[in-house]
Amino acid sequence: MRADTLVVTGIGVVSPWGNDPAKLDLRTPADADEDWFDVVSELGPRGYKYVPPGCRYLIAATRRALRDAGDAVTRIPEPRRGMAVGTENGIAGLIDAMDETVTTAGADRLSPATAPYFSVNTLAGRVAMEHGIKGWNLTLTSPRAAGLQALQAGSRAYAAGRCDLLLAGSTEAALPSHHSGHSASDAGAAVLVLEPRAAAAARGAALHGTCATATFFLAPLLASGTPAPDALRTTAEALARVTPARHRNIHPPVRLIAEPSPVATRLLSQLRTLGLRTDFLPAGSGTLLPVLHIAHGLTAPGPPHIVATASPDGTCALTAVHPQPPTDPTLETR
Template sequence: MLGTEIAVTGLGLVTPAGLTPEANWAALCAGRSTAAADPVLEGLPVDFSCQVTSFDAEAELGRLTRRLDDFIQFALAAARRAVCDAALDTHGWRAERVGVVLGIGGTSLKSYESAFQHLATGHPSRVSPLTVPRSNPNMAAGEVAIDLGARGPNFTVSTACASGATAIGVARDLLRSGTCDIVLAGGTESARSRMTAACFARMRALSRRRDQPGLASRPFDTARDGFVLGEGAAVLVLEPLAVARSRGAPVQALLRGYGASADAHHPIAPHPEGRGAVQAMTTALEDAGCRPGDIGHINAHGTSTPTNDALEAAALARVFGDQSPPVTAPKGVIGHSLGAAGAIEAAYTVLALRHASVPPVANFGAQNGDPKLDIVAGSPRPLTAGTGISCSFGFGGQNAVLLFEAA
């Protein structure tokens, strides 16, 4: 089934920008950051984040909430939304042919932080027996399968901040190989942990704009000083185009290309020449049979850190030359949700193609010193070509790039 066209037929989103594609799109087009003071992080050197504020887990998931950490709650809600959006009947599908692949950057620390406190104070009997199943990364995919009755291949992938994009690429391969008829693919994470915030602050990776959190996340801007922690989930329903059309599914976009690579350079720092990023982008283009000039817009990784944005800009310039397509970077609005980021931004790329518009980068004023890109700023810009790539790069030099085409 090599060469099988893969359709995106459903989107499910739970992000700081909202709980529906429409709410997320409106927030992106408004170009306003969702960053705000975070009570969970109170007293830490960096005490603000981009939070999912409108999600009522108890109302949506009922008693399930008690056994699920936030990242699993987000995944479950996003998967339900995606299945509904794709007009799928979970009682009528061939369950053994339905896969779930989710990307997660790391183990949830919410339950572990509480458990470690009990151990440190000499009370091991107070550690919840649910600590492991609430926190293990694999349980996000496992709980989605339990909830929806999907009995096909089921696993998580972890490539740091590229995890969500990697999951979508792996899901594409499961469909092309004929292993699955449908795959629910995406990513989920809640980075709002005191330990996570303290670690990234010690690495000097987070913005220190405590007095102006709404201006903190500013991808590619000359005044950027670090990223803002975020959280959320996105799930895409993927299926062969022929199958989607045969059941009258709402085809939203085509997943045409996927490229993955490793820098093989450093645990944290990207390759100084953007070697892995260039390779992943080039592979995605070749996989889709596209040339750089065919691409209508770029959804950049754009973390808002001084070094990473500069190196990404250089890699984009190497691939696309002086005439880069319009570039957007959603982390200016929703912060950095780590393992979920690639999936959320893949969904945003699909939305851009659906609306034939590229949303602006929040808080962007000007580039200075970086290779110049065509950054969309201020207001959305009409999309003149029906293709887009979504770039995701993670610690360990792990890179994933997805290429979508309008349906």
């Protein structure tokens, strides 16, 4: 297993809060339905007619991230480039529209050129085609947590020697208007470019920082009912996995991004029991908002902090974000 840490050298965002990761005001509500994304200016005049919104956002965010990372991608042979993307509702609107066609006019009236996108992994597959990402391509879909899990799975694949350059992030598109989660829809995409610290140093790349992710599970049936003695240990262990031993006494602040649920309540109380100052922020419908918080957190120097999320189904994830350069010299990773 490789020990060299991955560092973030590129950040790309397109979102209703704007496309500058440093200027995302994520605490104010934003309307996923607003006409906030301009296909022609972001992507070009043609070639995207049949590409659904969740894929357009991912293409745009990836281009922005790679521009930010300089020549990172062109230095790495195609079979050594990997990409992991989290999405929960990236094609939900498309599936809904297709299903309406199938159940009324019938399958013959589906658009053939759009048909491949019924499969959620084609969003990242399309991006792979554009940038020669031939190492591998992963699509993760766990509700709320898949964006953080993409960072985790991608970093693990790097550690296992499966790539030398990693793109990881999340994309989401608005839920159909008749869906109960529509008004809280996540929309947009965020992509990080990660590479080994030594490679970034060798090419003189500007660093945004590092992030480390752990996932765990708090069963919803136990979450609010009888005490689950192991659950606190589970959360503590997840925190320990993303926090180097020398940082244990720092107690980084936590931003927990989740909709109210017994799982979120339990996680919040656990984090506070463990001595962590924890803010609770409402999640959107999707996996994007936690990744936007990470992207934003990496744009400015500041102390390490943790972005956490909890899905009502029990899936929990947290990412420790270390912006570069660290404000406290004792945090220097040497």
